[in-house]
Structure formats: structure tokens, C-alpha cells
Amino acid sequence: MPRIVIDPALVERYVFELAEHGAYAATGVWRPAYSPAWQAAQRQLAAWFAQAGLSVRYDAAGNVWGRLAGQRGGPAIVTGSHIDTQQPGGRYDGALGVVAGLVALQAIFAQHGPPRRPIEVVSLCEEEGCRFPGTNFWASRAILGLIDPAEYETLCDEDGISIGAAMRGAGLNPEQLGTARRDDLAAFLELHIEQGPVLEHAGLPVGIVTGVTGLRQYVVEVRGSANHAGAFPMDLRRDAMAGAAAMIGEVIAAAAALGRPAVTTVGRILAKPNYPAIIPERVTFTVDVRHPEAQALAALFARHEASFARIAAECGLEVDWQITLDQPPSPADPALVELLEQAASARGTPFARLHSGAGHDSLMLARIAPMAMIFVQSKDGRSHTPAEFTAIDHAVAGIEILADALYALAWSDQMTR
Numbered sequence: 156m157p158r159i160v161i162d163p164a165l166v167e168r169y170v171f172e173l174a175e176h177g178a179y180a181a182t183g184v185w186r187p188a189y190s191p192a193w194q195a196a197q198r199q200l201a202a203w204f205a206q207a208g209l210s211v212r213y214d215a216a217g218n219v220w221g222r223l224a225g226q227r228g229g230p231a232i233v234t235g236s237h238i239d240t241q242q243p244g245g246r247y248d249g250a251l252g253v254v255a256g257l258v259a260l261q262a263i264f265a266q267h268g269p270p271r272r273p274i275e276v277v278s279l280c281e282e283e284g285c286r287f288p289g290t291n292f293w294a295s296r297a298i299l300g301l302i303d304p305a306e307y308e309t310l311c312d313e314d315g316i317s318i319g320a321a322m323r324g325a326g327l328n329p330e331q332l333g334t335a336r337r338d339d340l341a342a343f344l345e346l347h348i349e350q351g352p353v354l355e356h357a358g359l360p361v362g363i364v365t366g367v368t369g370l371r372q373y374v375v376e377v378r379g380s381a382n383h384a385g386a387f388p389m390d391l392r393r394d395a396m397a398g399a400a401a402m403i404g405e406v407i408a409a410a411a412a413l414g415r416p417a418v419t420t421v422g423r424i425l426a427k428p429n430y431p432a433i434i435p436e437r438v439t440f441t442v443d444v445r446h447p448e449a450q451a452l453a454a455l456f457a458r459h460e461a462s463f464a465r466i467a468a469e470c471g472l473e474v475d476w477q478i479t480l481d482q483p484p485s486p487a488d489p490a491l492v493e494l495l496e497q498a499a500s501a502r503g504t505p506f507a508r509l510h511s512g513a514g515h516d517s518l519m520l521a522r523i524a525p526m527a528m529i530f531v532q533s534k535d536g537r538s539h540t541p542a543e544f545t546a547i548d549h550a551v552a553g554i555e556i557l558a559d560a561l562y563a564l565a566w567s568d569q570m571t572r
């Protein structure tokens with residue numbers, strides 16, 4: 156494979172200039188979907204795509220695509236990530252994957268000319284779902300044709316602006332969202348910051364992702380009787396807090412005992428009536444359970460649900476649980492994983508195989524195309540904060556692997572689909 160040279164100064168320039176759109180405090184970025192800062196960032200990327208020799212188009216969702224036509228037609232190889240941030244987020248989550256795709260295509264095109272098959276970089280409009288709760292993966296859902304028209308007007312931000320109105324404000328027409336659908340992707344590759352500390356602890360710049368974790372979220376409601384904290388002896392109580400506390404302790408201990416990569420988190424708890432001197436009659440808490448292997452995930456669910464039922468019975472309480480989110484694990488495409496590993500080995504870049512514990516656009520796009528991801532090291536494992544940081548040499552190590560894989564797929568045409 157010919158050597159593709161990635162310019163670290165260009166990577167750094169794109170990352171820092173993009174971060175000016177929505178710059179927040181010293182190192183943060185606050186770039187909610189369809190906001191003026193978001194619009195400016197997409198315009199900036201469209202301009203860079205054009206300067207790199209790509210043909211540029213916006214789709215109806217506001218995703219910006221840069222394309223190199225292939226000498227032959229057919230489905231396109233696609234790379235990219237999302238441009239929206241948390242409120243506030245940092246410079247790297249999402250944005251680095253768009254910059255990586257741009258830098259890789261720009262370098263390969265300049266050094267090796269047009270590809271044999273079509274290749275595109277995409278700046279996805281919205282992944283985080285934090286301006287409009289309920290809109291996670293808006294961009295990739297639009298590409299899959301999964302957005303229900305009822306969502307345009309009902310999903311609103313804190314100011315009561317619907318996502319449909321925000322889209323119109325950005326010059327987009329939500330009625331046209333159906334036209335953003337794609338069914339001609341041959342592969343999707345995404346570079347993303349790790350968002351965890353595993354690579355840093357291992358002293359590695361890069362991770363090759365074997366799949367995106369499966370997850371289930373529960374809302375558990377424990378019901379007992381509200382009574383006076385002084386007047387009721389312990390043995391006569393139906394204390395919803397005592398039951399909830401035992402359940403929370405047990406589910407967290409179960410995941411800890413199973414060890415990596417199992418994780419269980421209780422992130423939210425509400426007590427009723429929530430007074431210091433009243434035994435709570437109702438405690439509601441969330442449980443978030445993740446594991447990248449389907450069987451282990453199912454076993455962990457079963458164990459947690461057994462804990463809820465058994466502890467409620469032992470404490471004389473009632474319990475109900477609702478599943479509010481249920482996503483099966485999404486394995487990366489084995490052939491693409493192997494291609495990325497070969498690229499890393501050929502470069503002499505040390506890497507770890509790991510799974511993604513967070514959801515990504517790749518999780519959605521895996522439904523229509525073989526998918527793989529590259530992670531680059533996050534300092535202190537931080538993300539979704541202005542403190543997130545990835546060293547440029549780690550970013551470049553990931554982009555080199557991405558570029559080599561894209562070259563193999565679109566220029567050498569190492570794919571039959």
C-alpha cells in the first residue's frame with residue numbers, strides 16, 4: 156500500500172478553527188443543532204470540502220456531504236461523524252471524526268488522484284440529542300428514513316422551539332426529510348474520541364472498535380407506606396427507600412462482580428414525599444445496563460430483574476419496572492475490523508481492540524452498511540465537557556489508519572459489495 160501522508164498542522168488547524176464556531180469559555184464548544192454556531196460550522200466544513208476538491212451537498216436534515224465520484228459507480232464508502240456538541244461540550248467529540256474524514260480524503264485525493272469507487276465524508280447534523288430531548292441520532296435516523304413527521308413539531312428545546320422550527324430557521328425544510336434517506340452506502344467508518352480511560356491507561360494512541368455496546372435502561376418504581384420516621388419501629392415499616400437502596404446496591408455489585416466490560420449505573424433517584432422525617436412511600440430510580448455481548452447482556456438483565464423482585468418480596472414492598480431504552484449490541488463488520496488492524500500493524504501503530512460503551516451514529520448506520528470505528532485516546536477519559544482533549548499525534552495516528560483503510564476500500568477497491 157502506498158504511504159498516505161497526513162499533515163498534523165492541518166488537523167490541528169481544522170480542529171481549532173471549527174471550534175471557533177460556538178466557542179465557549181477557554182476550551183469549550185457549545186454548538187446545539189441548527190443554532191447559528193452550528194450553521195456557521197456546517198458552512199465552514201462545506202467550504203473546506205469544496206477546497207479539498209470534493210463536490211458538496213446539504214441534505215434535507217442539514218447533513219453536509221463531500222463526495223469524490225468514483226471512476227465507476229455503485230454504493231459509496233462513507234466516513235464522518237457528528238458536528239453538534241453537548242451544552243457545553245469540547246472540541247473533539249464528533250468534530251474530530253468529521254475533520255479526520257476530510258483530512259483523509261483530502262490527503263489521498265491530492266496524493267493519489269480520483270478513487271475507483273465513490274467515497275464521501277459526512278458532517279452529521281445531530282447525534283447528542285441534548286438541545287431537543289428525544290432526537291438522539293437525528294442525522295443517522297434521517298439517513299435511515301426513520302424520522303416520524305410527528306416528531307418535527309412535538310420535540311422542543313428548553314425555549315419551546317420545535318426541531319422543525321429550528322430547521323426552518325436554518326434554511327431547511329423538515330417536510331423534505333424523507334429525501335435524506337440513503338440506501339447506497341457500501342461501508343461506514345467513523346473515527347471518534349474514546350470517551351473513556353482505557354487507551355490512556357494502556358498507553359495506546361488508538362483503539363479498533365469491535366462493536367458498539369448493547370444497553371437497556373429501566374425506570375424502577377418501589378412502593379411501600381409513608382409513615383412517621385420517629386413513631387414507626389423498624390420492624391413494622393414498609394420502607395420504599397430501604398428496598399430501593401438494597402436493589403441499587405445489589406445491581407451495582409452484580410456488574411462489578413462480573414467485571415469488565417459489564418457496567419450498571421443508577422444515575423437518577425426520586426423519593427416521595429421526599430421529607431427528612433417521613434419514611435418514603437415511593438422511590439423511583441433508573442438503571443442503565445451495558446455489555447457488548449448479547450448473551451452476557453441478557454444474563455445481566457435477568458439477574459437485575461430477579462434482584463428487583465426478590466428484594467421487594469423480602470421487604471414487603473411492591474415493585475414495577477419499565478424498560479425505557481433497549482438496544483442490542485451492534486458488532487462491527489469483521490472484515491472492516493481486520494482491514495483497520497492490518498493498517499495499524501503496517502504503520503507500526505500500537506492499538507487495542509475494544510468495544511464502544513457509548514452509542515454512536517455508527518450504531519444506527521450499521522443497519523444499512525458494514526460499519527467499523529477507530530477510537531483515539533481521550534485525556535483522562537474525559538468527554539462531553541470543555542476539558543476533553545486528544546493530542547494531535549494521537550489524532551493523526553487514528554487518521555492514518557482511517558486513510559489507509561479508505562484507500563484500500565475506494566482506491567484499491569478491496570470490497571466486493
Ligand SMILES: [Zn+2]
Nearest residue numbers: 248249282347
Ligand atoms: Zn460523539
